Structure formats: structure tokens, C-alpha cells
Amino acid sequence: MTGPQPVDEARQLLLEHVDRTVTGPLEDPAVVAAVVGVERLVVATRSTDAGVLRRALEGELTRGDAPDADLPRVRELVAEGENHVVAGLVRRAEGLGADAAVVNADAGGHEITTDATLLRAAVRAAQRSIDAMPYYGARYGARGSRFATTDSAWLVSLAWLDEAGAVKQVQWLARVLAARGMPSWLLEIHLDELVREVRSVADPAAVGALPAAAAALAAARRAHVDDELLDAADAWADDALGDDRPVPRAGALMAAAVADARSGVTRDDTALVGWLTDGERVSAAAAAALREVHRRIVEAAR
Structure with a gap:
């Protein structure tokens, strides 16, 4: 007798997290991937209703469930989410922790927040920034969306640095992204969205140095282009x-x-x-x- 297939196990884990109630630090990389996968669906379906999210994962979502959803995109995100949870299950079996590679293999193993509440806020900020600027999708497609997610989950982990340290790290990322065709103004917008999302779900102090980092980018831009x-x-x-x-x-x-x-x-x-x-x-x-x-x-x- 064999156990469940990896994709079936992954889908089940995603379904277990449609209620979005888990909080605190996440140690299981498969759970990190599941939380990210569900939250990306929250933005794509424009719904936090567990029933809507469940139907999306089961391939039964209709226009009546989510009138403003991009249904083909929802299906893509379900497939991506399952693949990421499978990768998390492999890491779990190998005794490895969670890092950016769990939800974006191309990002490498850099640190991301594993606090469930902050991770959801980071995912929402990334996806809403992507949706607000069609340039991202036109130029970078689904890969850009994945990088936005892991960049956002890394950025929120900078909140606890002192202002000088956070500004330095954000300026480094701005240079990397701008060289690839993403002006630092886009990162400025992303940070503003991230601050709003974190403030909406966590103690105001949780944003830490992020507003200072966003302000530094804005000041550098406005010195030349207001x-x-x-x-x-x-x-x-x-x-x-x-x-x-x-x-x-x-x-x-x-x-x-x-x-x-x-x-x-x-x-x-x-x-x-x-x-x-x-x-x-x-x-x-x-x-x-x-x-x-x-x-x-x-x-x-x-």
C-alpha cells in the first residue's frame, strides 16, 4: 500500500490553510509554501473567503464565486502553489528549513520572513504592486511575480534593522533591480504597499525601518524627478x-x-x-x- 502522491499531499496541505488562521513563526518549509500559495490566491481571487479559496484549489472556482478574478491566472497560481509545497515537502523530509528557494527556486537560499502574519502581508504587497503596474507582467511574466514575492518576504525581514542598515540593504536591491529594467521608483511603491499591509495586520512597530528605507528611495528620486x-x-x-x-x-x-x-x-x-x-x-x-x-x-x- 502506498502513501499519497506528492501533488495530492501538497494540495491537501494547501487546503488545510485556506482558513488563514496559522500565526507565529513557521518552521516547516512545506507550511511556508502553503501559506504563500494561499495568500497569492487571496489577491488573485480578491477574496479571503475560505470556501472561495477551497474551490480555487479544487479547480471548481466560477465567475460567480469571484467576479473580478482572472480565472486562468488563478489556475496558474494553483499549479505553482502545488509545486512549491512539493518542494517544501522534499525539504521537510531532508530536515532543511525554509528560505526563498521554497517558493522561488531561482531566488536562491536567501532569508525571508517565516512569521505567518508578516509573510501574508509581504505576499499581498508584492502581488498588489505587480497588479498595479502592468509593466511587470508584460516584461517579466510569472517569473517576475515569483521574484516580487520573495523580494517582499525578504524586505519585511529588514524591518528590525536600524535605519542605516535597512536603507543600505534596500539601496542595494534598488541597484540590482534597476539594472534589470525596474526603476527604483517601483521598489519605492512596493515598500509603501508593504508598510500599509504590515500596519493593517500587526503592531505599528512591526514596520520598523521600512518607512525610512522607502523615504530614502523617494528622496533620491525626487532630487531629480519629482x-x-x-x-x-x-x-x-x-x-x-x-x-x-x-x-x-x-x-x-x-x-x-x-x-x-x-x-x-x-x-x-x-x-x-x-x-x-x-x-x-x-x-x-x-x-x-x-x-x-x-x-x-x-x-x-x-
């Missing part, structure tokens, strides 16, 4: 391109990339601007219009 210029750049792009934009908020993204180049976060802004104006992605006319918007931003930036 919030008004971000909005103006969006308006210029919308006027020039209409519906021919490669992604929403293309103007603000270029302005944020200009700020990173001016402040030394990156050497230049080609990682982002080059992608936006790629001839395989946009028409020649749209690329030319984007370059003109970029020129206006450069002239307006301090």
Missing part, C-alpha cells in the same frame, strides 16, 4: 501615443529611469528605455514618440 514630473511624463506619453503605448505609465517609468541614471543608481536608462522602444514591441512611430518624450523628461529633470 512627483509632478512623473505625472507630466505620463501625460506627454499618453498625448503622443494614445492607445499605442507599450504599457500603461510608460512616461512615468522613463522618468523614474532618468532619475536613477542621474542619481547614480544605474549608469544609464537603457535597460528600461531600450525595452520600451524595441522595434519588435512597438511601431517605429511609437518608438520615435517615446524617444521624444524621453528627451523632454531629460530636459525637465533636475
